[in-house]
Amino acid sequence: MNRVLKRPMFRIGGSAGTGITSGLDKPRQQYQQGTPNPYATNLMPGTLPGFLTSFGLDLLSRPPSGGLLSTVAQSAKGPFETFQAAELRRQELEGERAFQQELADKEQQAAMERLQTKIASDEKIAKASEDLTVNQLAAQVLGDYQNDLNKATNHAKYFLQERPVLAKQYGETQMGGLIEVNLNDPKSIQRSANLKKKDLGKVFYELNTGSVLKLIRDPASNKLTFTILDKGQTGDDSGEILNTTVDTSKRTPGLFGQETKPNIIGPAIERLGEEFSDDFYQGT
16 A cells, blocks of 8 residues: 555645646647647658658669659659648648638627627617507406506506516515505405405505505504505505594485484384284283
């Protein structure tokens, strides 16, 4: 085990060029011009050393013919043609590579411009179509509200604009939905509050006025009622608490000062009770 730990790969400190980190201290290879061929050497066809090597071997192995210059020319002909063809091919590849790179750069630039144009267009459409979307949804639900455009519009605004904001402020689980209440009628308020008693603490959106209501229990009367919240209000129930108590003193008297709905049935029953007493049935 000690011999294993003494290997260079386990040495601490020093250069990072030994063991499993060998090669990390060398500069990175740059491959902008393509991946180099690991089998390529300076003697490959198309290189000057390759041409000179081929030319020299041909010259040494070729028997003299027609003088020195003629022999040299014949020996150089084949290697030069190979060198020239390889050089032309190399230039063609470089030209193709440069052309492809130029096309890629132009396509990338065009794609970026198209993306920027689309983003700007989408932003304009989203901004311009917000009211149109509300109007479209309002038109779809208009029949559900007996062609009441105000209620249909508030319905559309709630789902498209108000509800996302309210859910973020109060929490998704606290959304009570739409409700229709006559905020000036204590009986309507009390009736609606009692119908929603299981949703105590939840937030509602009133269809007629677009008011944000929260179902609470009135601290003074301990009755269920609603409080009107300001849009954006969080954390408490402070706001106008809607009254659920009917003020009988403000009733308008009827003809000759009597009640608007006089109690006629009650006294009549009492009189009938006197006429049909126990004495009546016993014949006394």
